[in-house]
Structure formats: structure tokens, C-alpha cells
Amino acid sequence: MVRRLFEWVMSPMGWIAVVIVALSVFSLAAFGIYRSQQALKPQPIQFPHNLHVGLGVQCLYCHPGAARGPSSGLPTINKCWGCHQQIAKTQTSDKLKPLRDAMASGANFVWVPVAKVPDFVHFNHRPHIAAGLNCENCHGDMSQVEIAENPQVMNMGWCLSCHKERAGGDEEKFIKLTDCGTCHY
Amino acid sequence: MTTELKIPEYKLAEEESGKWGMVVDTDLCTGCQACVAACAMENNIPYVGEEDAAYGRSMHWIRTERFWEGEYPEVRMTDYQPMLCQQCGHAPCEPVCPAFATVHSQSEKLNLQVYNRCVGTRYCANNCPYQVRSFNWRDYQDPRLRPEITILANQFNPDVTVRRRGVMEKCTFCIQRIHKAQDLAKSEGREVEDGEFTTACAQACPANAITFGRIDHPETLVSQLAHSSRGVHHLEELGTLPRVTYLKGG
Amino acid sequence: MSKQISRRDFLKLATAGAATTAVLTGCGPASRYVEREPYQRMPEYTYNGLSTYYATACRECAAGCGLVVRTMQGRAIKVEGNANNPVNLGKTCARGQATLQGLYNPDRVENPTRQNRGAALSGDALEWDAAIQIISDALKNTDPAGIAFLMGMAPDHLFDLVSDLAKAIGAPAPLRFGALGMFEARATLGRAAETMLGRSAMPFFDLANADMVLSFGANFLETWLSPVAFTRDFSKMRRGNPKRRGYFIQFEARMSQTASKADEWIPIRPGTEGLVALAIGRLVAELKGGSVPASFSSVDPLEVASTAGIKLETLEHVAQLVVGSQAPLAIPGGAALGQSNGLATAESVLALNALFGNFGIPGGVFLSPLSPNQDAYHRPASAREMTDFIAKMEDGTIKVLFVHGVNPVFELPASLGFAEALATVPQVISFATFPDETALASDYIFPDHHGLESWGYQRVVTGSSQPVLSGAQPVVSPYFNTRATADALIAAAQLAGGKFAEAMPFADEVAFLQGKLAALVGEPDGSFFAPEINTFTAYFQQHGGWWMTAPALSSPSASNALARTVSPGVAEFAGNGEFFFLPFVSPTLADAGANKPWLQELPDPTTTVMWNTWIEMNPQTAQVMGIDNDDVVEIVSEAGRVEAPVYLYPAIRPDVIAMPFGQGHTAYGRFAAGRGTNPADVLGVRFNEAGDLAFAGMKVEVRKTGKKPQVLSRLESRIGVYGEGMGEEH
Known part of the structure; x- marks a missing residue:
């Protein structure tokens, strides 16, 4: 029995079968590794975007870099504290304990970035805002979520489809917006 | 998704003018290596160590070449000649890349090296007559292999990708600085002015031997220098249309 | 299961293995992410994702160049030159660029x-x-x-x-x-200035406006005094005036990086620089007609030529060039002063300038100005x-x-x-x-702290015609517990x-600095004006120092210099070896660069060697001795011995061997320790009349060790020594 199985494995069909099985196993493993890398670490505080947006806080209040340069910036706890120190609930809420603790100990909040691109992509917020895009065009409606979520996979196809659309019929614009060197260097 | 894909009209390289260009005055270059160091610091270029350097794997994007003529006592050293990617208009590296990782930028008229496309065939380096491409033979910037990178990485320029093993790289004409200057100018509603920014090598050069700028604008300093009677293009006879002009002789 | 796996099967298996490996690596995480840490307390004027620039002063050598350091989120990213600082006007040298690799060096002392x-x-x-x-x-x-x-x-x-x-x-x-001061022979320069220029100060050589430069061993394009300023001035000398191209002649036994830029390199015998200067002076004076001052008339050009190992025609040719030029300038320095007759050599070269009549005129010799808060020149x-x-x-x-x-x-x-x-x-x-x-x-x-984490100031000794005080401030907070x-x-x-x-x-260092800067408050002719000390300190940080807007060079008198008799003679050499020993400071590493990996990987300009020490030898001499490239030889002097591989250097006198200083550390971190050898191990205890070390005043033996050659890493192996790697060009 064992011997027959071994002979079958050594036959051409057996080889192909082994390769297919091996490939599937490794692909699954690789996919698993890939997925596990995508899971976000927990945020330092369960920050409710919906609540803040609902209260009328502008995106650029906490992420002012977006209008100015490449990175929108993630706020320091000083920014949080600027408002929260005047809110009575800050002292009592369990949810806000990490903020109180950080403020007392002088520690940093190490935010976990949600919207990110690989480091061979050089994204710049400024021209996107200047071109009239709103934050929610890419980042989704923050009044609907607590912790920020990415509404779409930020891959190159997604970037390019919008770039092509935006170029319209302008050849020069099209060249600029689809040039490899615009984002990769 | 209804936009029609409009492929730009194909033009022969000879018909196109360059956009960015450089002039190197070899009569002024003192070989001091300031450009080499500045380039390495700006572009996150890894050092490879003594052994790999002896194998010719060092990663200088710019190097100062010098050659000897004659023998003692009638020996002479040629002028130092900083050699970097010539950003050829008709680049020999481009057609040989099977992955389209080294492509010509239509908007900036530069030779791009797209790291995320590169699969490391090294055909481009083989075909480059200037020998200015360097290959990442190891993960030189990985702190797991080189613990010292953990702290040295603090100086990494966030505007430049840190390359991994198996990727080809070369001088980009500091494209990150080009983008930065263009972005700033656009945000202020104006054109980039001549001399507003420059490459890391030209910025450092104590002898002012390197000039960088627009070669398609006749009034820029670099255009005027490029038309000097001392101007030479290296290996021009290969039809590479280099964008770097060397000013030779006294 | 006794069936042996054949070679063919093994190949099949291996292929399948390779395929799965490719699948694995292809799907891995595409890239590493950097965790973004916000500032707890954001410094003023700092935005996330945008750079902040701080002006400070470079501390890689004592020249006092101004820097502007690009920082981002509390990290120093890139060093750039301070365009306003009169010393370097926005430029930097390789060592200045690599100073960040000192700041973020893995081998710092982290705690007391x-x-x-x-x-x-x-x-x-x-x-x-x-x-x-x-x-x-x-x-x-x-x-x-x-x-x-x-x-x-x-x-x-x-x-x-x-x-x-x-x-x-x-x-x-x-x-x-x-060490740089030692190899520059600063004491000798100071003494020579005292006797010939009337004051113990740093001479100022107006290279930028000269059109005929005779350098006697001065390596001013490498590490000498203020290399960035001299390189800029060299550039101006060459091409600053569109009507003329400055001519440059270097007298030196080995073609240094500086000499490699000379139009003529004249390899004279070490120790004869002073005589050659006087002989040129005599020939120039005779060509011009009129009297020949005593120092010059005492030498016989034909005799000097034979002593120096060159032809009389060469000296006559140089004299002709000098006579035909508008602004000749002679510079003494480097190994020419590190000889037993170094002081007399320096005096001879200054006398030659006096003979040229260039004291106090553009393209000539001046005395460098004192720095703004300085009482006198201290070498x-x-x-x-x-x-x-x-x-x-x-x-x-x-x-x-x-x-x-x-x-x-x-x-x-x-x-x-x-x-x-x-x-x-x-x-x-x-x-x-x-x-x-x-x-x-x-x-x-x-x-x-590292220099980029520090407060301070540095006086500019030479390099600018203006009095300059370069100011330093921390560009990042200290990385370690320093x-x-x-x-x-x-x-x-x-x-x-x-x-x-x-x-x-004082409350702290800054309070001390303010006390030292107080004298400049209210000073009207400076780069900025501030009515009181706090404003002054703020501007001082912002501008990266304070400097006078007008040049303040002083002009020495030539009559004294010409009246004095100098007789350098030929230098004495210690030891009985066959070769003159010429140590020189590595142009890329200098005295303290060996712990920075990118400075190690910078090719030496003339030899293109990286990461090591070498001994330069004339190829003909080496052939006679049966020594080849990369053979390890031993240098034996009266004071010690040292080993290093040989580099066959085409442009060195056959009776001279040279060796760079900068490597050979036994400590100083992982990039420096145990790498190369130190020529200071063979230097003897001999001084010149000014008390400087006669580091180039030795004769040494070269012995073959028979050790396995140690291959030197050199960049030229990629392109070929004679350019054969570059196709048909050259």
C-alpha cells in the first residue's frame, strides 16, 4: 500500500499532484501570514470619530498637516487635553482614563495609522486637498464610525482610476497624473 | 470609469527636449567627495562594508572618477569627473528591463527606477555604458541583519524609499526635491524659479562645480553653461542623449 | 523505501521547493511601516510631516563652518550648509555631511x-x-x-x-x-607670521583673487585650516574672473589631492621646499631686474635644482610664469613645514610673497581678522x-x-x-x-552631547575676510543620557x-554663553543688530552666529620680511632607511572620521581606496623590490614599525613612500576599531624650530613581509585604473 502510493507519487501525475498540493498549502500559509500582518494593533484609546465629528469638530483641527504638506498628522495628547480639560466628564469617564493617565505620566499616545500606503509610495495630502477633494472622498464618512476605518483598499488601481478620471482629456495632466515618478521614488 | 484611456502620442527621443539637466565643470571639481557624502545622506544609500566594496558592490550613486596618463615623472591625473546617472533621453537601460521597472518619466523627462517593480534581473546595469547603477546585493538597511541600523535609521530621509535586497537603484536627480519645489510653487500659484532648489550634490559642492536646473528654459544658468564651448557629453556617440554636460579643459 | 533519489528527482524536488519559496516571499508584507509617534509637546513652528531647519555650527573640525540641519519629528535628517555664514556660504565638506552618522552612531558613550x-x-x-x-x-x-x-x-x-x-x-x-593642527604645523605658521608679517596671527592667503598660485606642500583642498573656504576660493581663482583662468603649481614629493588639481605638479625632494622657493625668488627678481634681496641671492638656482631633484629649466619656467602673471601667490603648508627646517621653509615662502610684492593687496597675503569676541590669536x-x-x-x-x-x-x-x-x-x-x-x-x-545636540560657538581663525563667530545650538534633543x-x-x-x-x-551653559556674547550687544556693523542680550541670543541662534559685514584683514609690511635673511637649507632626516616617509591626513576621514561608516566608504580621492590603510609606493621602485599591489609590507623607522598593504601609486617620487593618517584605531566603535594601521606608530620625536612635530622628517626602511596580500577595496576596480572599464573614452 505504502509502496504503491510512493510509486504513484513518483509518476508524472503524482508529481503534479504533489506540486499542486504543496502550492495550495504554501499559498494558504502565505495568505494567512499576509492577513495577520494586516490586522491593526489596538489604538491607545477608543477614539470615537463619530462623536467628535457630530460635535462639529473639523477634520483639519486635529489633522492640520493635510492642508499643508504630505502628512495630515496625528494629534498630540496636548491637543486632546486642550478641550478635554474643560469637560467635566474627562475626570470621571472610564473610556478617558488612558488620556488622564498619559497626561499625568507625560507619556505619548502612539496612534496606530489606519490609512497607510507602503513606504515606496510618496503620497502628498496637499495637492489632493488643493484639487478640491474632501477628506471623506478617500477616508469615508467619519460621522459613521468610531475608530477610523478604511472604506477601501488603498492600492494603485484605486489611485490611478481616480487620477485618470481627474485628468479628463488634458494630455499634460494625464501624463503627470499617471507618471510612475509622481509617486514612486 | 468611463474615461477613455488616451495614450500620449509617441515621439522619438531625439525630438524631445530634456527638462532637468546638470552641468559639471571638471576644471573646478577637486574630487573632495562632498557630493558623494551628500548624496548618500540625502538618498538613504546604504554603505556595504569593506568586503562587498571590494567586490565592486558599493552603492555610490555618484562617484568621482579620475584616470592616469603616462608614467612617472611625466604622469598626469585627468580632471576629476563626477559620474552619475546621465538621465539619458534615449537610455540603454530602459528597453532591456523585462519588468518595466526602469522607465522614462514623461512628465519630468527623467529615467525612473521604480523599486516596487524591480525584480533584480540587473539587465539595466549590464546595459548602462556609464556604469552608474548599483544593486542591493543584501538587505543592507535591515536592522535584523545590521543591528546598527536601528539607530542610524533615525537620519533616514522620509521622502526617499528605503530599498531592500534584490532591487536596482541609481541617481534620481533628487526627484523628491523636484517634487517638493514644484509642490511649493504650485501651492503659491507660480512656476519653480531657477536656483530655488538644487540636488544634494550641487548644494554641497564647495567648488560650485555642479549646476542643476531646467535645460529647456534658455535663460537658466544651467542652460547657458550647457551651451559653453567647453561642453562635452560622455559617450554621446552611442546616441544616449545624456542630460549631464561636462565642461572640460582649461 | 530503499529507492535512492536520483539526481533527476532531486532537481525536480528542488524546483518545486524554489517555486513555493517564490510564492511565499511574493506574498509577504510588501514593506515595513514606521510607527508615527506624535510629539508630546510640539516645539514651536513644528508641524507633523514638515521639516524644521535649525542653524548651527559644524564640529567635525575647527574651521567653524555654518550648518543648517533639516529635522523632522525630532530627528536630524540632513545637514546642509548655512548660506549666510561667510566661512562656507552654504557649502559643506564630506565630513560635515556625515556628521549625522556621528550623532546617530551605534557606538556612543550612552551614560556617565x-x-x-x-x-x-x-x-x-x-x-x-x-x-x-x-x-x-x-x-x-x-x-x-x-x-x-x-x-x-x-x-x-x-x-x-x-x-x-x-x-x-x-x-x-x-x-x-x-591632530589636524599638528599636521598643519600651526605653531610654525604662527611663528613665521610673527617673524615675517610682524604679528603672531594666522596668515590669510587670498587665493580667490590670485592668478598664479605656487603651493609648497599646502594641502588646502583637503583638510588644511579651512578646506571648504579654500575650495571655494580655488574655484574663484580658476573661473571667478571670466577674463583669466588662474594657474596653479604644486611643489610636493607626492601628488596629493590638492596637487592633482594643479596645472603642474613638480615632485621635489622632501625638505628642499624652502630652497626651491628662494631659487624661484632669485630667478623672478633677476627677470624683473633690480636688486636681489639677500635671502634670495644666497642660493644658486642650478644647485637648488639638483638638490631638489628637478631640472633648472623647470625653475626658470616657473619664474617666467610668475613674472608674466598679475597676482602671484605662494602658500606654505603641510609636510613642507613638518620638517626640521619647517620654520625657515615657511619664512622663505612668506619672503617669496614679499618679493612678489603681494602683501596686503588682492590675491596676496594678509593677516586673518580676529573673531568678534577674541582678544588675541591663540594657536x-x-x-x-x-x-x-x-x-x-x-x-x-x-x-x-x-x-x-x-x-x-x-x-x-x-x-x-x-x-x-x-x-x-x-x-x-x-x-x-x-x-x-x-x-x-x-x-x-x-x-x-554630540555637536548637533550642543550649544556653543566657534571662532573662525581663517577662511573669511570678515570676523566671524559661528554659533551652535541643539538641533535635536539629546539621544542618550549625556x-x-x-x-x-x-x-x-x-x-x-x-x-x-x-x-x-551661571545658571547653565546658555547663561555662560550669554555672558560671552554680551560684548556684541548693540554692535552696529554686524550681521544683525540687537539692543539687548535675549534678543541677541535669539538672533544668534536663528542666524547661526554673528559676523561683521565688512572685511577686516590687516596688511603686513613687506620691508621687514625682505630685510630678514632666511636660509632654510635642506632638512635633516632621522633614521637610516632608504625612503623618505610622508604621512598625510586622509582627505575623507581626517582625524576623527573613522567611526562614521559612510566616511569609511567614501573612496580616497586619489587612490579610491575605501575602508583601509595603504602605503603608496612608486610602481618602478616596487618592481625593483619585487613588490606588487596589495602586498603587505612593513615600514621600519627609528621609532617603530607598522604594516599595511601597498598601493602602487603612479604619482610619487621613487624615493618616497606615503601613508594616510586616520585609520588604525584600537577602539572608537565598530566601524573604526581594528581597521587599518596608524602611521603615528612610526613617527619619531623630532621637532622643527617652532616646536611642531617634524612628522615628514624621517627616513624609513620598507621590508617585505611575505604575508598573504590583503586586497584593498577600491572603487577604481569598477571602472579600471586607466579607464578601461569605461569603453573607448580616455
């Missing part, structure tokens, strides 16, 4: 350490309070005459503080030393003064030694015996940033109380 003179850096960390207590006790419990401070050539503000402290407590004035210690200092260490006069910014165990010739003398000093406290040889031989290391040496000394003095506290009544 009880070192106990161990062979390696001890991990015995102390608290800073304990460290301050130790310094305080050392100051208080030692007889002031037994306290000695040994300082480096930078920074100047700390030297001022230590000088004030030493004066107030009655200790001997601090001594400054640096670093000569090697002879260091010898006296070593004697004091040996005879027990020095009880406590404080060392900052200098590494004499590595830099001084081993034969001077600094390391042995250091071992006899009862207490040695080092303030080194890096674990260098001297720091390891100390009882304690109380590490100073403390500014000035702060440590102030705290220790205050802890000691009494006269110590009275000498240092």
Missing part, C-alpha cells in the same frame, strides 16, 4: 560611566548626580597646580569656560591640541608643548586630568609616550562623546562651593 581604564567600554553606568560629585571632589580636593585640562580644537566656548575656571581657581591654563599646542605636558604627567605634577574633544593616545606619535604617561596620572576624567582610545584609558567617562560638559563643570563648581562657585556663577 565608571570606566576604570579598561580595554573596552565598561557598562558600569553612574547617575549624573554621582558624576557631578566626582568632578566636584576632583576639583575641590586637588591642589590647583595639579589640575590639568586638555581640550580639543573645538568648541571654543567650552575652552573659554575652562580657561575662566582654571584662572579663577589658580590651575594652569588649559592646553588645546588636535593650539605644538607637539613640543605636548611633550612638556607629558613630562608633567610623568613626574606626578598632574594629579587630575580632564580631557575633552581630543584623542591624544591615537593622534600623538606613540613614541612620545602619552599613553604610558596617562597611566601614571592618578585620576583621569574624560568627557568624550565616543569611546575613543583616550576615553577608554580614563577612570571616568562623563559623555558630552550632559553638556559646560553644564557638568558649572554644576560641579557650584557643588564645590567657595571660589569654585564664584568662578562659575
Whole structure:
């Protein structure tokens, strides 16, 4: 029995079968590794975007870099504290304990970035805002979520489809917006 | 998704003018290596160590070449000649890349090296007559292999990708600085002015031997220098249309 | 299961394995992410994702170039030149560029350490309070005459503080030393200026406006005095005036990087530079007609030519060129001064300038201006003064030694015996940033910040016609548990109380700096004007220093120089070897660059060697001796021996061998330690008349070792020595 199985494995069909099985196993493993890398670490505080947006806080209040340069910036706890120190609930809420603790100990909040691109992509917020895009065009409606979520996979196809659309019929614009060197260097 | 894909009209390289260009005055270059160091610091270029350097794997994007003529006592050293990617208009590296990782930028008229496309065939380096491409033979910037990178990485320029093993790289004409200057100018509603920014090598050069700028604008300093009677293009006879002009002789 | 796997099957299996591996790596995480950490308290003017630029001063050498450092989120990213600083006008050298690899060096002294003179850096960390207590006790419990401070050539503000402290407590004035100063023979230049130019000051050579430059060994394009300023001036000399191209002749036994830029390199015998200068002067005077001053008439050009190993026609040709030029300039320096007759050589070359009539005119010789808050020119210690200092260490006069910014165990010739003398000093406290040889031989290391984390100022000795004080400020917060040496000394003095506290009544280093800058407040002719000290300090930081807007060069008188008789003769050489030994400072590493990996990987400009030491030898000589490229040879002098691989250098006299200084560390971090060899190991104890080391005044033997060749890494192997790798060109 064992011997027959071994002979079958050594036959051409057996080889192909082994390769297919091996490939599937490794692909699954690789996919698993890939997925596990995508899971976000927990945020330092369960920050409710919906609540803040609902209260009328502008995106650029906490992420002012977006209008100015490449990175929108993630706020320091000083920014949080600027408002929260005047809110009575800050002292009592369990949810806000990490903020109180950080403020007392002088520690940093190490935010976990949600919207990110690989480091061979050089994204710049400024021209996107200047071109009239709103934050929610890419980042989704923050009044609907607590912790920020990415509404779409930020891959190159997604970037390019919008770039092509935006170029319209302008050849020069099209060249600029689809040039490899615009984002990769 | 209804936009029609409009492929730009194909033009022969000879018909196109360059956009960015450089002039190197070899009569002024003192070989001091300031450009080499500045380039390495700006572009996150890894050092490879003594052994790999002896194998010719060092990663200088710019190097100062010098050659000897004659023998003692009638020996002479040629002028130092900083050699970097010539950003050829008709680049020999481009057609040989099977992955389209080294492509010509239509908007900036530069030779791009797209790291995320590169699969490391090294055909481009083989075909480059200037020998200015360097290959990442190891993960030189990985702190797991080189613990010292953990702290040295603090100086990494966030505007430049840190390359991994198996990727080809070369001088980009500091494209990150080009983008930065263009972005700033656009945000202020104006054109980039001549001399507003420059490459890391030209910025450092104590002898002012390197000039960088627009070669398609006749009034820029670099255009005027490029038309000097001392101007030479290296290996021009290969039809590479280099964008770097060397000013030779006294 | 007895069936053997055939070669064919093995290949099949291997292929399948390779395919799955490819699948695995292809799907891995595409890239590493950097975690973004927000500032807890964002510094003023700083935005996330945007760079902030700080002006400061470079501390890689003592020239005092201004820097602007690009920082991002509290990290220093890139060094750029300060375009406003008159010394470097926005430019930097390779060492300035690589200063970040010192700041973020993996081998820094991270904590105050009880070192106990161990062979390696001890991990015995102390608290800073304990460290301050130790310094305080050392100051208080030692007889002031037994306290000695040994300082480096930078920074100047700390030297001022230590000088004030030493004066107030009655200790001997601090001594400054640096290898670059030794190889530049600064004491010789100062003495020559005193005798020929009338004042002990740093001569100023107006290279930019000269059109015929004769350099006698001066390596001004490499490390000499202020290389960035000289390189700019060289560039102006060459092409600054569209009507003419400056001509440059270098007299030197080996073609240095500087000489490689010369239109003519004239390889004269070492030690004959002074004679050659006088012979050229005589020929020039005769061509011009009129009287020939005594110094010049005493030499016979034909005899000089034969002594120097060149043809008389060469000297006549040079004289013709000088006579035909508008603004000739002669520069003495480098190995020409590091000879037994170095002082007379320097004087001869200055006399030659006097003969050219270029004192105080554009393209000629001036005296450099003093820095804004300076009373007089203070040169670093000569090697002879260091010898006296070593004697004091040996005879027990020095009880406590404080060392900052200098590494004499590595830099001084081993034969001077600094390391042995250091071992006899009862207490040695080092303030080194890096674990260098001297720091390891100390009882304690109380590490100073890196230059980019520090406050301070640096006086510009030469390099600008304007008086310049370059200002330094921290561009990032300290990375390790280090403390500014000035702060440590102030705290220790205050802890000691009494006269110590009275000498240092400052709140901190910045308060001390403000005291030193106070004299400039309200000064009208400077780069900025401030009515009171706080505004002044703020502008001082913002501009990266303070400088006068107008040139302040002084013009020496030529009559004195011409009246004086100088007779350099031929230098004496110590030892019986066959070869003149010519050590030179590595142009890329200089004295302290070996711990920065990118400086190691910069190819030496002339040889393209990286990461190692080599011995330069004429190919013809080597062939006669049966020595090939990369063969390891031993150099034997009267003082010691050293081994290194040979580099067959086409442009060196057959009777000379040369060796770069900068490698051969036994400590100083992973990139420097155990790499290459140190020519200081073979240097003997000989001085010139000004007390500078006659480092180029030796004759040595070269012995084959028969050791397996050690392959030198060189960039030229990629392109070919004669350009054969570059196709048909050249």
C-alpha cells in the first residue's frame, strides 16, 4: 500500500499532484501570514470619530498637516487635553482614563495609522486637498464610525482610476497624473 | 470609469527636449567627495562594508572618477569627473528591463527606477555604458541583519524609499526635491524659479562645480553653461542623449 | 523505501521547493511601516510631516563652518550648509555631511560611566548626580597646580569656560591640541607670521583673487585650516574672473589631492621646499631686474635644482610664469613645514610673497581678522608643548586630568609616550562623546552631547575676510543620557562651593554663553543688530552666529620680511632607511572620521581606496623590490614599525613612500576599531624650530613581509585604473 502510493507519487501525475498540493498549502500559509500582518494593533484609546465629528469638530483641527504638506498628522495628547480639560466628564469617564493617565505620566499616545500606503509610495495630502477633494472622498464618512476605518483598499488601481478620471482629456495632466515618478521614488 | 484611456502620442527621443539637466565643470571639481557624502545622506544609500566594496558592490550613486596618463615623472591625473546617472533621453537601460521597472518619466523627462517593480534581473546595469547603477546585493538597511541600523535609521530621509535586497537603484536627480519645489510653487500659484532648489550634490559642492536646473528654459544658468564651448557629453556617440554636460579643459 | 533519489528527482524536488519559496516571499508584507509617534509637546513652528531647519555650527573640525540641519519629528535628517555664514556660504565638506552618522552612531558613550581604564567600554553606568560629585571632589580636593585640562580644537566656548575656571581657581591654563593642527604645523605658521608679517596671527592667503598660485606642500583642498573656504576660493581663482583662468603649481614629493588639481605638479625632494622657493625668488627678481634681496641671492638656482631633484629649466619656467602673471601667490603648508627646517621653509615662502610684492593687496597675503569676541590669536599646542605636558604627567605634577574633544593616545606619535604617561596620572576624567582610545584609558567617562545636540560657538581663525563667530545650538534633543560638559563643570563648581562657585556663577551653559556674547550687544556693523542680550541670543541662534559685514584683514609690511635673511637649507632626516616617509591626513576621514561608516566608504580621492590603510609606493621602485599591489609590507623607522598593504601609486617620487593618517584605531566603535594601521606608530620625536612635530622628517626602511596580500577595496576596480572599464573614452 505504502509502496504503491510512493510509486504513484513518483509518476508524472503524482508529481503534479504533489506540486499542486504543496502550492495550495504554501499559498494558504502565505495568505494567512499576509492577513495577520494586516490586522491593526489596538489604538491607545477608543477614539470615537463619530462623536467628535457630530460635535462639529473639523477634520483639519486635529489633522492640520493635510492642508499643508504630505502628512495630515496625528494629534498630540496636548491637543486632546486642550478641550478635554474643560469637560467635566474627562475626570470621571472610564473610556478617558488612558488620556488622564498619559497626561499625568507625560507619556505619548502612539496612534496606530489606519490609512497607510507602503513606504515606496510618496503620497502628498496637499495637492489632493488643493484639487478640491474632501477628506471623506478617500477616508469615508467619519460621522459613521468610531475608530477610523478604511472604506477601501488603498492600492494603485484605486489611485490611478481616480487620477485618470481627474485628468479628463488634458494630455499634460494625464501624463503627470499617471507618471510612475509622481509617486514612486 | 468611463474615461477613455488616451495614450500620449509617441515621439522619438531625439525630438524631445530634456527638462532637468546638470552641468559639471571638471576644471573646478577637486574630487573632495562632498557630493558623494551628500548624496548618500540625502538618498538613504546604504554603505556595504569593506568586503562587498571590494567586490565592486558599493552603492555610490555618484562617484568621482579620475584616470592616469603616462608614467612617472611625466604622469598626469585627468580632471576629476563626477559620474552619475546621465538621465539619458534615449537610455540603454530602459528597453532591456523585462519588468518595466526602469522607465522614462514623461512628465519630468527623467529615467525612473521604480523599486516596487524591480525584480533584480540587473539587465539595466549590464546595459548602462556609464556604469552608474548599483544593486542591493543584501538587505543592507535591515536592522535584523545590521543591528546598527536601528539607530542610524533615525537620519533616514522620509521622502526617499528605503530599498531592500534584490532591487536596482541609481541617481534620481533628487526627484523628491523636484517634487517638493514644484509642490511649493504650485501651492503659491507660480512656476519653480531657477536656483530655488538644487540636488544634494550641487548644494554641497564647495567648488560650485555642479549646476542643476531646467535645460529647456534658455535663460537658466544651467542652460547657458550647457551651451559653453567647453561642453562635452560622455559617450554621446552611442546616441544616449545624456542630460549631464561636462565642461572640460582649461 | 530503499529507492535512492536520483539526481533527476532531486532537481525536480528542488524546483518545486524554489517555486513555493517564490510564492511565499511574493506574498509577504510588501514593506515595513514606521510607527508615527506624535510629539508630546510640539516645539514651536513644528508641524507633523514638515521639516524644521535649525542653524548651527559644524564640529567635525575647527574651521567653524555654518550648518543648517533639516529635522523632522525630532530627528536630524540632513545637514546642509548655512548660506549666510561667510566661512562656507552654504557649502559643506564630506565630513560635515556625515556628521549625522556621528550623532546617530551605534557606538556612543550612552551614560556617565565608571570606566576604570579598561580595554573596552565598561557598562558600569553612574547617575549624573554621582558624576557631578566626582568632578566636584576632583576639583575641590586637588591642589590647583595639579589640575590639568586638555581640550580639543573645538568648541571654543567650552575652552573659554575652562580657561575662566582654571584662572579663577589658580590651575594652569588649559592646553588645546588636535591632530589636524599638528599636521598643519600651526605653531610654525604662527611663528613665521610673527617673524615675517610682524604679528603672531594666522596668515590669510587670498587665493580667490590670485592668478598664479605656487603651493609648497599646502594641502588646502583637503583638510588644511579651512578646506571648504579654500575650495571655494580655488574655484574663484580658476573661473571667478571670466577674463583669466588662474594657474596653479604644486611643489610636493607626492601628488596629493590638492596637487592633482594643479596645472603642474613638480615632485621635489622632501625638505628642499624652502630652497626651491628662494631659487624661484632669485630667478623672478633677476627677470624683473633690480636688486636681489639677500635671502634670495644666497642660493644658486642650478644647485637648488639638483638638490631638489628637478631640472633648472623647470625653475626658470616657473619664474617666467610668475613674472608674466598679475597676482602671484605662494602658500606654505603641510609636510613642507613638518620638517626640521619647517620654520625657515615657511619664512622663505612668506619672503617669496614679499618679493612678489603681494602683501596686503588682492590675491596676496594678509593677516586673518580676529573673531568678534577674541582678544588675541591663540594657536593650539605644538607637539613640543605636548611633550612638556607629558613630562608633567610623568613626574606626578598632574594629579587630575580632564580631557575633552581630543584623542591624544591615537593622534600623538606613540613614541612620545602619552599613553604610558596617562597611566601614571592618578585620576583621569574624560568627557568624550565616543569611546575613543583616550576615553577608554580614563577612570571616568562623563559623555558630552554630540555637536548637533550642543550649544556653543566657534571662532573662525581663517577662511573669511570678515570676523566671524559661528554659533551652535541643539538641533535635536539629546539621544542618550549625556550632559553638556559646560553644564557638568558649572554644576560641579557650584557643588564645590567657595571660589569654585564664584568662578562659575551661571545658571547653565546658555547663561555662560550669554555672558560671552554680551560684548556684541548693540554692535552696529554686524550681521544683525540687537539692543539687548535675549534678543541677541535669539538672533544668534536663528542666524547661526554673528559676523561683521565688512572685511577686516590687516596688511603686513613687506620691508621687514625682505630685510630678514632666511636660509632654510635642506632638512635633516632621522633614521637610516632608504625612503623618505610622508604621512598625510586622509582627505575623507581626517582625524576623527573613522567611526562614521559612510566616511569609511567614501573612496580616497586619489587612490579610491575605501575602508583601509595603504602605503603608496612608486610602481618602478616596487618592481625593483619585487613588490606588487596589495602586498603587505612593513615600514621600519627609528621609532617603530607598522604594516599595511601597498598601493602602487603612479604619482610619487621613487624615493618616497606615503601613508594616510586616520585609520588604525584600537577602539572608537565598530566601524573604526581594528581597521587599518596608524602611521603615528612610526613617527619619531623630532621637532622643527617652532616646536611642531617634524612628522615628514624621517627616513624609513620598507621590508617585505611575505604575508598573504590583503586586497584593498577600491572603487577604481569598477571602472579600471586607466579607464578601461569605461569603453573607448580616455
